Amino acid sequence: MRRNWAARLRRGTIGGIDAVTLENERLRVTVLPGKGGDVVEFLHKPTDTDFVWLSPQGLRDPRDHLQGAPDDVAPFVDHYAGGWQEVFPNGGAPSEYRGARLAQHGEVSGLPWECEVVADSPEEVAVRLSVRTRRLPYRMEKVVRVRSGTAALEVEGRATNESGLPLHAMWGQHIVYGRPFLRPGARIRLPEGVTVIPHETAIDPPERRVAAGGTWPEVPAHGGGLTDLSVVPDPGSPSDIVYLTGFPDGWYEIAGHIGIRVEWDATVLPYLWMWQELGASTGYPWWGRAYTIGLEPFSSMPTDGLAAAVANGTALALGPYETKVMRMRAEVLA
Template identity: 80%
Template sequence: MRRNWAARLRSVTIDGLRAVVLENERLRVTVVPGKGGDVVEFLHKPTDTDFVWLSPQGLRDPAHHLQGAADDVAQFVDHYEGGWQEIFPSGGAPSEYRGARLAQHGEVAGLPWDCAVTADSEEEVAVRLSVRTRRLPYRVDKTFRLRAGTAALEVESSVHNESDLELHAMWGQHIVFGRPFLRPGARIRLPEGVTVIPHETAVNPRGRRVRAGGPWSWPVVPADGGGETDLSVVPEPGAPGDVVYLTGFTEGWYEIVADVGMRVEWDAEVLPYLWMWQELGAWQDYPWWGRLYTVGLEPFAGMPTDGLARAVANGTALTLGPRGTRTLTMRAEVLA
């Protein structure tokens, strides 16, 4: 019997794509198996706050909009609706690995996933999503779970090497925050001991220096000796965008807090880096056209955003042995 109280599930259609809604007294989370298993809604009911940022171009079905001439950047960017994506087996720019050309942010974010209900009671609801990559021999499974009375989404993901070869991958959670939740002055909090690697340093280790920061601020020191940038405070609209990489997590968590906040926890042994991407409206050309005010805080295995081949070369890529499996647990909880 369908419920409209406690923990419950609904199947809906959004812009022609099948979606599943996990809901309880405090949260409503909408997942789109037909497009990457994307999370396109994370609504905290008591404050009417949706932590998912939605792109101006909206949700698009890649199967209907991809044309034969689409390039390997457009495959992700032209169908990016915001929200939260699973990124695998490559992250960032297009890359080639062992003869396989991998598009922007890899394969699984643009593929349809199978979906099955694994729990449906007043106490908890859960759905399991699965997909196989097409260019590398991987399978990815992901379970979303919501328990009654909580403001926390629990996620367990596994990646499986279905070959008898040792293979590499970049694995990440593309979580991006924006308006109306995000505002200037919002704070980003991290554990003690986290340090910053600017993008220039990740690409060219002699590019510029980094000073370690504390739990609430991470000053970045440019090579020209200019002033420091406190990355723990979200800037005003129009500030320059940037990408940096955070590392040194003994515990995998961050908090981003405006009027309300979210705490994201993950297994830092599996994803030892946190990519921090800021696009605050300064980019006036394709693909953002000055319309973004966003901060991405993205746990990752591998860096920089130059694709799998670069991560293999610098030793940060994830390694999966023959028939090997790696599992990741995560939790995203509203702070109110």
């Protein structure tokens, strides 16, 4: 029976792409099984605030540009609609691993996922999404859940090596924020003692600077980039990326007129990629139109692809037939 109250879900399509919406009295979350399991809506209903940044290029169906095409950047970038992507088994730039050429942020973000309803009651709704990679022998699953009375999304992800060989991977949550939620001057909070690693020194040797109790150090970055990482910069500030690690517990908060708290299993994803594109890039693919910050829990670093993560010892290792489990929770602070 369809419900218009308490926890409920709807299945349908958006722009011809399979979609499912989970919602309750306070929150509406839309996920695209037909496009990598992307989260393209995270709407706090009482304040009409969507925490998802939507790219100016809009939603594009990835089926018109298959993963693994000769251009290893286009499958992700040309179909990047913003939101929240699952990244596996390659993070960042195209890379080659044991003879498999992996596209940028490939493979699962560009594949259609199977979708199965696993809970549908006034108390909670949940769906299980699943997919197998094509270049490497992995199976990915995630259950996304919304419970009545909360403004929170719960996620349990599983990555399984379906071969009898030990393998590596990069696993990340490509979460970005933008307007109307993201505003200059909003504060970013982290646990005490987190380490900041500038991009230039992320491979070897790592230059580490400690952020204690929310007081962030100044971090020199290429192009005169990020300095005070605790404050969301003004439009036009330089583009940049740094990596954070040393989380005793995986969490961060962004607080302004309204806030969000993201918690995750830092034993599986020990790094947080902090990426900003605030309008300074006037060429492909941004054309000066983006105002967004990514705070992305990841298994590995840097954003140079799986081969670089294997070389620096940060790649996720999965033994024969091993499954890694990762839990996350994103909750609105109002």
